Amino acid sequence: MAAPLLRRLGRFTALALDEIDAVRDLISRRKRWRPGTTLFAEGRSAAPQFLLSGWACSQRVLRDGRRQIFDFVLPGEGFGSGSAVDGQARQTVVALTSVETVDAGAFIDAAREASPHGLWRAIRATEKEEDARRLEHMVRLGRLMAHEKVAHFILEMQRRSGADNAASFALPLTQETISDALGVSVVHLNRVLRQLRSENLVHLRGGVAFVGNAKGLAAATVLPPPPSG
Amino acid sequence: MAAPLLRRLGRFTALALDEIDAVRDLISRRKRWRPGTTLFAEGRSAAPQFLLSGWACSQRVLRDGRRQIFDFVLPGEGFGSGSAVDGQARQTVVALTSVETVDAGAFIDAAREASPHGLWRAIRATEKEEDARRLEHMVRLGRLMAHEKVAHFILEMQRRSGADNAASFALPLTQETISDALGVSVVHLNRVLRQLRSENLVHLRGGVAFVGNAKGLAAATVLPPPPSG
DNA sequence: CGGTTATTTGAAATACGTCAATTCAAGTGG
DNA sequence: CCACTTGAATTGACGTATTTCAAATAACCG
Numbered sequence: 001m002a003a004p005l006l007r008r009l010g011r012f013t014a015l016a017l018d019e020i021d022a023v024r025d026l027i028s029r030r031k032r033w034r035p036g037t038t039l040f041a042e043g044r045s046a047a048p049q050f051l052l053s054g055w056a057c058s059q060r061v062l063r064d065g066r067r068q069i070f071d072f073v074l075p076g077e078g079f080g081s082g083s084a085v086d087g088q089a090r091q092t093v094v095a096l097t098s099v100e101t102v103d104a105g106a107f108i109d110a111a112r113e114a115s116p117h118g119l120w121r122a123i124r125a126t127e128k129e130e131d132a133r134r135l136e137h138m139v140r141l142g143r144l145m146a147h148e149k150v151a152h153f154i155l156e157m158q159r160r161s162g163a164d165n166a167a168s169f170a171l172p173l174t175q176e177t178i179s180d181a182l183g184v185s186v187v188h189l190n191r192v193l194r195q196l197r198s199e200n201l202v203h204l205r206g207g208v209a210f211v212g213n214a215k216g217l218a219a220a221t222v223l224p225p226p227p228s229g
Numbered sequence: 230m231a232a233p234l235l236r237r238l239g240r241f242t243a244l245a246l247d248e249i250d251a252v253r254d255l256i257s258r259r260k261r262w263r264p265g266t267t268l269f270a271e272g273r274s275a276a277p278q279f280l281l282s283g284w285a286c287s288q289r290v291l292r293d294g295r296r297q298i299f300d301f302v303l304p305g306e307g308f309g310s311g312s313a314v315d316g317q318a319r320q321t322v323v324a325l326t327s328v329e330t331v332d333a334g335a336f337i338d339a340a341r342e343a344s345p346h347g348l349w350r351a352i353r354a355t356e357k358e359e360d361a362r363r364l365e366h367m368v369r370l371g372r373l374m375a376h377e378k379v380a381h382f383i384l385e386m387q388r389r390s391g392a393d394n395a396a397s398f399a400l401p402l403t404q405e406t407i408s409d410a411l412g413v414s415v416v417h418l419n420r421v422l423r424q425l426r427s428e429n430l431v432h433l434r435g436g437v438a439f440v441g442n443a444k445g446l447a448a449a450t451v452l453p454p455p456p457s458g
Numbered sequence: 459c460g461g462t463t464a465t466t467t468g469a470a471a472t473a474c475g476t477c478a479a480t481t482c483a484a485g486t487g488g
Numbered sequence: 489c490c491a492c493t494t495g496a497a498t499t500g501a502c503g504t505a506t507t508t509c510a511a512a513t514a515a516c517c518g
Contacts, residue, residue, distance in 0.1 A: 066451070068371045082360060142412025222292055403463090422465095435515090
């Protein structure tokens with residue numbers, strides 16, 4: 001149960017035994033929510049949490065129903081800490097599948113006071129990673145074409161799923177959800193997916209992504225940074 | 230000279246006299262750069278700075294020349310602190326006009342160690358604001374139409390320029406720059422501007438924006454958060 | 459004033475969105 | 489095991505927002 005969380009934090013530091021225990025201890029206080037539940041509402045005061053299992057997304061909904069998804073929250077990742085003004089959160093977090101969450105406020109405070117290295121360092125690192133992802137997402141939204149967006153997105157998800165370079169990985173998202181993340185209509189996304197499938201680049205089916213040709217996908221993406229340093 | 234910086238920091242806390250002196254002291258170490266200069270290169274280690282005068286932008290350039298601007302840096306604002314992975318900055322900051330900058334690393338460290346309130350609090354607040362702006366920007370890029378993007382952008386700039394609700398304010402950006410921020414072609418941006426001008430909503434000329442009808446502009450934007458809480 | 463950069467406009471191509479149906483997959487209850 | 493329901497995926501036809509190409513001003517600068 002603690003595996004996803006430990007795996008993510010462990011990527012940045014070797015965790016001490018008592019830190020691992022602290023994480024295990026968190027698990028007992030977890031809560032379960034059904035898909036569609038609002039885990040964290042925009043305008044409420046910030047409340048950092050960990051997502052132990054399932055998928056969620058951070059988003060904003062416009063008056064007329066249009067939706068922009070800012071980021072996805074994968075098992076073991078945190079949410080609810082960033083981008084608040086006057087203590088007011090600026091984004092809503094919604095469960096996409098059945099999920100389990102646990103409050104991380106006290107845990108994070110303890111980590112910060114314990115040591116600037118170790119756990120605290122790992123938590124900071126995941127936040128920085130989130131920041132960097134946001135920049136990529138902005139480039140994707142503003143400057144990539146639909147097929148580039150999709151290719152780029154699939155590769156990001158492959159990497160984040162931990163299944164580096166694996167031929168298939170879990171991607172429990174509907175096309176509607178993906179389209180709201182990429183800023184494209186569902187219908188158009190569907191057509192782009194058909195195209196990519198026919199070229200044997202990716203194949204989405206039943207919540208699983210099959211990558212037929214990772215190199216080809218990367219080629220379909222215009223990698224962000226220029227060659228020059 | 231210190232005015233823009235003091236004004237921005239002062240929005241969040243009443244600054245103590247020695248804090249004001251510290252800011253004034255910074256000024257003496259300022260450096261001047263010409264338009265087009267790269268103030269901060271992606272991949273370099275993070276180095277927080279203040280922009281004392283002039284305008285800059287944070288951006289990324291794609292291989293094929295496409296550019297996405299993440300945010301603008303106005304006089305008195307800071308840059309170079311956020312979103313780094315492994316200490317590597319993820320964005321490039323470029324001077325759009327002639328600018329003056331000063332290194333803020335030591336200054337910020339001192340503020341943090343001095344007190345969790347006062348100056349440090351103000352600095353944190355500006356960073357949170359930047360975060361929130363990024364979310365708005367994502368919605369704009371992903372879910373607004375060109376004319377909505379422009380209206381939304383003008384209103385953001387009006388607010389940030391401090392000239393709340395003023396009929397005109399400085400906006401020293403070329404249409405090319407604006408188009409790279411909004412994820413639209415220059416040509417199309419130009420046509421949208423013509424449209425908005427003909428409706429007497431905004432008028433850009435000579436680096437100054439004239440807002441003819443702020444209410445109308447707001448109506449042309451789909452305000453992000455939904456009515457429900 | 460000449461040279462460069464920014465703005466503006468037209469015409470044509472296309473990427474993408476909307477509307478409306480149809481198919482498909484996955485329950486659910488009988 | 490079979491209707492029956494529901495939500496997601498898929499497809500066609502059509503309209504439009506936006507891009508690209510090319511060229512003509514207009515503004516800027518030494």
